[in-house]
Amino acid sequence: MESKYKELKRECYEANMELNALDLVIYTFGNVSAVDRQNKVFAIKPSGVPYEKLKPEDIVIVDFENNIVEGEMRPSSDTKTHAFLYKNWEDIGGIAHTHATYSVAWAQAQKDIPIFGTTHADHLVADIPCAPPMKDKLIEGNYEHNTGIQILDCFKDKKISHQEVQMVLLGNHGPFTWGNSASKAVYNSKVLEEVARMAYLTLQINPNAPRLKDSLIKKHYERKHGKDAYYGQK
């Protein structure tokens, strides 16, 4: 009998393969998931499988309490972080996690990525937040679950919305990104990596480079995402 999650698995599989095609991962690094809100489950990459060997049927279906609903393989070791985010952010459709080079470098440097230009402002109006490394107790406890808490706390502390800022750096670790679909989450991972690289180079050229001014931030974000947006097709 055909799985009722065949389409969901295919979406998840394709988003994972795109992560690989976009040079955001090597070997088994990284993972993407796609959610099915109706059935309260998500599809996620199996743990430790190289992208070249990944098949749609390897994708694992997990519910928001981290129970495996369908699949022969162990899900990604980061599964609990995905589950936590899906449970708490009820409007997101996909999540991606990579170890992309420039994103990781900023995470290891434990610095927010300043908004320096319109490439950044076309996608979000704030600095890209870097959540501080977790307290030891949280690390030793339910680590991947607590990673999710750490992300939510960071957004609360900085008073930013996960709908407007669809990406975060985890201090010493790397980026998580999300969006209304798995494919959009991967898109955000690629944009983050490119913005991280541009910001890095900007500071090398001019250590005193100023943040983008508010009027330009607003203009570029509004023309793409505002109610009178004129970027893209209707």
Next chain:
Amino acid sequence: MESKYKELKRECYEANMELNALDLVIYTFGNVSAVDRQNKVFAIKPSGVPYEKLKPEDIVIVDFENNIVEGEMRPSSDTKTHAFLYKNWEDIGGIAHTHATYSVAWAQAQKDIPIFGTTHADHLVADIPCAPPMKDKLIEGNYEHNTGIQILDCFKDKKISHQEVQMVLLGNHGPFTWGNSASKAVYNSKVLEEVARMAYLTLQINPNAPRLKDSLIKKHYERKHGKDAYYGQK
């Protein structure tokens, strides 16, 4: 009935695809246009369309007052900047805009790119200008139109000619380049990106690297563009 702009659309389409092939853009970033001086219109990439999906017939024909003359899709959100430049610089044939990494980094750093070597001098005899970010009133107003004004003002202030310097950085945004054809505009985007990368590395190796001396600037530019030029085929 076949469009009278079929050739123009093809030229514009191919120049846009070259932008992508040369790794100067990702996703839907960037745009190229090609002008038809006789009919006072130009062909430009539709807004927000990924390069892999772009077809010659998607290209939009626009006049210098920003009216759509032919095409089903919305033109690039930067269309007004293109129109303004075509109207004011009557001898240019094509315009390209990218978010290429090193070009954007210099624009975000708000620095002119100093002329450090003959690769630069083979193409232009001045530093590559970085126009300052616009005043808030201009940003909040007719933004893309005013971007064109900003470029022209920059060239007036610095007393440089758009025929000799076929490229500019917009502070906090990125590069615009032009030339006697759309293809030449794309060529200039690629050269700019390479020169931007070389200048970046030069300053990392030697923060006190001197500008190229005048005799060498003159020699390299003259052998390629002077009246007794001996670079290339007759």
Next chain:
Amino acid sequence: MESKYKELKRECYEANMELNALDLVIYTFGNVSAVDRQNKVFAIKPSGVPYEKLKPEDIVIVDFENNIVEGEMRPSSDTKTHAFLYKNWEDIGGIAHTHATYSVAWAQAQKDIPIFGTTHADHLVADIPCAPPMKDKLIEGNYEHNTGIQILDCFKDKKISHQEVQMVLLGNHGPFTWGNSASKAVYNSKVLEEVARMAYLTLQINPNAPRLKDSLIKKHYERKHGKDAYYGQK
């Protein structure tokens, strides 16, 4: 008559070609070997052969005293280093040596690579050691043999285990990596190069970036390599 080492040569050949496919070498740089513990021999790349021309039958079989057991060609000039390591570390199955760019840069800078993040901690729990350049007497003597001694001394001095840290930088030279197979040794070369690049960028962004804290080092290493590891498939 077919060689009894046909399988070993094929393993060695494929690992060498992977080194090339992963962009870790150019021209004839680098070499990989695979050991046959039962017969006390190893298979290694012939010296100075470009990867595009390498064939499985070119691979040379050498014993732990550096005698050629089978093969028409001269083995890699680094053969004695491989022999020494196989002899002294009786549990390793393969060794790789590259001149990969970022790994070499750290070796030339004569710096250990600090553990800055979880990408690093997923693979090893210590800084990646950089062995100091050899004393002149050792260089002028049996150089490649002494290179092996230098590596072992470095691990003794720093009190680290070659089972936990499967990679080393040789000061002014470049990386050696190993593992339970030739293919795993190549994997470690790629991971080292990526970690070297991330650490380089981290320090450019934040010269005071802190080392990863102990709890996170432990957590990430344990979830992949500990007795209750939950990364990968059972």
Next chain:
Amino acid sequence: MESKYKELKRECYEANMELNALDLVIYTFGNVSAVDRQNKVFAIKPSGVPYEKLKPEDIVIVDFENNIVEGEMRPSSDTKTHAFLYKNWEDIGGIAHTHATYSVAWAQAQKDIPIFGTTHADHLVADIPCAPPMKDKLIEGNYEHNTGIQILDCFKDKKISHQEVQMVLLGNHGPFTWGNSASKAVYNSKVLEEVARMAYLTLQINPNAPRLKDSLIKKHYERKHGKDAYYGQK
């Protein structure tokens, strides 16, 4: 009637195409020549022809006095530099000139590339020299011929041999490399670019990185080029 230089043209053509395949040039940048000592002529790339359009029959045959011996097209604008070097260094077989990024960056920084490691020492035992920019009078005169003089003067001043050091940076311009064949000259261009990149990164990691010590320089060069060399096949 078939050209007597057909083989020479083919060698030159293939070396030029290799320059392109190795990512050392873009567009029409760079050029390679191959000499025929018996007939006192050399084959060189025509000026300003993109590599994708280059054909073996486009290659121009020039004598050491810069007269075109065969060919419909104008030879490279750097032809006189090639002629001068062939005339003065009677044992070289090919010359390559590129605008490869890291090589150019060092040339623009007007710095010799310090010998930091064995990748460098495997190929030459000295710092890679950067010739100072020419005096104005020489630039305004017979520029490309004088470029050859500048290279020879640099080798005389620094007391280095063109047989041992088969590469030079021209201040503010870029690299010239040579060898016993056109293909070897291209090889040297690639090695130079890689060594330039490693040295750049080394100094970013450790601004006080020490030069390679003499015993290691000697060892690595000798094992590859000395009378008892054991690198490569007999």
